[in-house]
Structure formats: structure tokens, C-alpha cells
Amino acid sequence: MTEGHDGERTGLPASVEAAWGLRERPAKGPKPGLSLDRIVGAAVALAAAEGLGAVSMGRVAKELGVSTMSLYRYVGAKDELYILMQEAVMGPPPEPPAPGTDWREAITDWAVAQRVLFRRNLWVLRVPISGPPATPNSVAWWERGLAALEGTGLDDGDQISLLVLISGFVRNDSLLTADLAAAVESSGVSAEEVMRRYATTLKRLADPARYPSVARLLESRVLDEPDVPDYGFEFGLDRILDGVAVLIEKRRAGS
CATH class of the missing domain: 1.10.357.10 (Tetracycline Repressor, domain 2)
Structure with a gap:
């Protein structure tokens, strides 16, 4: 387990410690060209195209043309990969505001x-x-x-x-x-049409005697x-x- 800047052990996964520069990233893997950055990049591309549910160690390995087991040299589990994916797309925050900004x-x-x-x-x-x-x-x-x-x-x-x-x-x-x-x-259909249909349906279902506030809202046509x-x-x-x-x-x- 690696120590942080104050000498205390971090308790973080090896890949996250590598992101902090506390340990070296694996330089050579079982397949030439495979790296943690490539793994994370492939996972991010997969999530962007098909959603987070499509991301698995096996699917990422397939996208990279390697065995699933070869990924574990770089990242310990799918949840760990999620963290690295989020870190990759977050990037640094915007620059601080000018001095005196409210x-x-x-x-x-x-x-x-x-x-x-x-x-x-x-x-x-x-x-x-x-x-x-x-x-x-x-x-x-x-x-x-x-x-x-x-x-x-x-x-x-x-x-x-x-x-x-x-x-x-x-x-x-x-x-x-x-x-x-x-x-x-x-x-x-359009968002406006969805809301119009919703308002029409709700008028048929919501008895004004039981839902007076909802009825008043519908009569105002604000949903339209x-x-x-x-x-x-x-x-x-x-x-x-x-x-x-x-x-x-x-x-x-x-x-």
C-alpha cells in the first residue's frame, strides 16, 4: 500500500494511486500497446455510445482485442474502472474567478x-x-x-x-x-406534444373535487x-x- 504526501498510507487502489502519481503505471503489458489510458479511453467511448451498462471488463477487453484477464494488470475491478472513467471525463475544474468576485x-x-x-x-x-x-x-x-x-x-x-x-x-x-x-x-413526438397529451389525460383522470390544486394548474394551461x-x-x-x-x-x- 502506497503512502501519500504526508507519509500516511492511502488505502486507494493501485490505479487510483497511479493517477495521483504515487506509483508508476505499468509500462509493459501482456499485449504491446495496452495501457491504463487505452483501457479507460475504450471504456469511456463504450459508455458514451451505449451507456454505462454496456461497460464490463469483458466488453472493454473485446473492444481492445485482448483477453479479459490482461486488463487486471492495470485495473482491479469494474467499479475501479468506473472511478477512472469519471476522472478522465471530469478533467480539471474551471479557472478560479478574478479576485474580488462575489x-x-x-x-x-x-x-x-x-x-x-x-x-x-x-x-x-x-x-x-x-x-x-x-x-x-x-x-x-x-x-x-x-x-x-x-x-x-x-x-x-x-x-x-x-x-x-x-x-x-x-x-x-x-x-x-x-x-x-x-x-x-x-x-x-415533440416535447410540447408530450406535455399536451399529458395535460389532456390528467384532466380526464383528476377529479377537481379530489385534486383541486391540480385542476387549477391544468386550467391555467401552464403545462401547455x-x-x-x-x-x-x-x-x-x-x-x-x-x-x-x-x-x-x-x-x-x-x-
């Missing part, structure tokens, strides 16, 4: 950048969360988020909780958007209006940050 603008940029990343790599949203950030790029994203909150006066615990809250919102919004888009695509791009995301993020602003003022007043 915390709200800084954390908004952080959240929007995450959303762009997820929407370009929807399969990442299907990767099981197995623990806190433990790869170089994922830790760099957390560093960037924490830096955005430095001027708020919030303590470390509050800052971590806020990053979990905001990143969770971004993931959920991205996942919901992806699922709805997939449902619309499979229906073969075309969606404004990104409105739901921006609305939700703004409301979260409104709450953060109240918390900041509360903490300042208390101190």
Missing part, C-alpha cells in the same frame, strides 16, 4: 460548469457514488468549490454541506433532464406552454443560493 457568482460558475460536464457525459450520472472525492480531478473540483465560499464567513462544516447540496441539485437536474429527453425521444431552456435549473439554483445568502447573514449577525 461568492454567489463564483459558486454559480462552479455549478454551471458541473452541469455542462454532466450533460456532455450523461453516463457519468449512472456511476454509483462509492465515497467522497478521491481522485485528482474530483478533489480539484471540491477545492474550487470551497475557494468560491471562502469569503462567506461560513465554517468548514457549513461549506462542505453546501457543496454537497449544490452538487446534488446539479446531478438531479441533469439526470431528470436526461431521463425526460430520453422519454420524449422514445415517444416519437413551451419550456424556457434552462429555466428550471436557474430557478432552482437561485432559490438555493437565496437561502445560502440568508444563512451567511445569520452567521454574520450571530458572530
Whole structure:
């Protein structure tokens, strides 16, 4: 087991330690040209084309034209491969904002950048969360988020909780958007037509005496209006940050 920069053992898989530069990547494999980067790249391409469910050690080996067992020289298990795939597509976070940038603008940029990343790599949203950030790029994203909150006066615990809250919102919004888009695509009609049919069906099923609020919503015809791009995301993020602003003022007043 390899030690980190402070001399403590990391407890991380060998491939993740290699990503941190704590150990050498295997230089030669059982097949010329095979490398950890090629394995991860093939897995990412497979996930992008067919979804995360298509990724297995056997399938990746087939794509590379090698035996499944040859992959285990580089990566210990499929879950470990998932981590390396996520690390590869995440990349480093955006550059820090200019000095003096308001915390709200800084954390908004952080959240929007995450959303762009997820929407370009929807399969990442299907990767099981197995623990806190433990790869170089994922830790760099957390560093960037924490830096955005430095001027708020919030303590470390509050800052971590806020990053979990905001990143969770971004993931959920991205996942919901992806699922709805997939449902619309499979229906073969436009999103507007899907919502129109939904509203028509709901009017037939929802008795106004039992569902008065739903009936009022349907009568307003708001479901018939075309969606404004990104409105739901921006609305939700703004409301979260409104709450953060109240918390900041509360903490300042208390101190």
C-alpha cells in the first residue's frame, strides 16, 4: 500500500494511486500497446455510445482485442474502472474567478460548469457514488468549490454541506433532464406534444373535487406552454443560493 504526501498510507487502489502519481503505471503489458489510458479511453467511448451498462471488463477487453484477464494488470475491478472513467471525463475544474468576485457568482460558475460536464457525459450520472472525492480531478473540483465560499464567513462544516447540496441539485437536474429527453425521444413526438397529451389525460383522470390544486394548474394551461431552456435549473439554483445568502447573514449577525 502506497503512502501519500504526508507519509500516511492511502488505502486507494493501485490505479487510483497511479493517477495521483504515487506509483508508476505499468509500462509493459501482456499485449504491446495496452495501457491504463487505452483501457479507460475504450471504456469511456463504450459508455458514451451505449451507456454505462454496456461497460464490463469483458466488453472493454473485446473492444481492445485482448483477453479479459490482461486488463487486471492495470485495473482491479469494474467499479475501479468506473472511478477512472469519471476522472478522465471530469478533467480539471474551471479557472478560479478574478479576485474580488462575489461568492454567489463564483459558486454559480462552479455549478454551471458541473452541469455542462454532466450533460456532455450523461453516463457519468449512472456511476454509483462509492465515497467522497478521491481522485485528482474530483478533489480539484471540491477545492474550487470551497475557494468560491471562502469569503462567506461560513465554517468548514457549513461549506462542505453546501457543496454537497449544490452538487446534488446539479446531478438531479441533469439526470431528470436526461431521463425526460430520453422519454420524449422514445415517444416519437415533440416535447410540447408530450406535455399536451399529458395535460389532456390528467384532466380526464383528476377529479377537481379530489385534486383541486391540480385542476387549477391544468386550467391555467401552464403545462401547455413551451419550456424556457434552462429555466428550471436557474430557478432552482437561485432559490438555493437565496437561502445560502440568508444563512451567511445569520452567521454574520450571530458572530
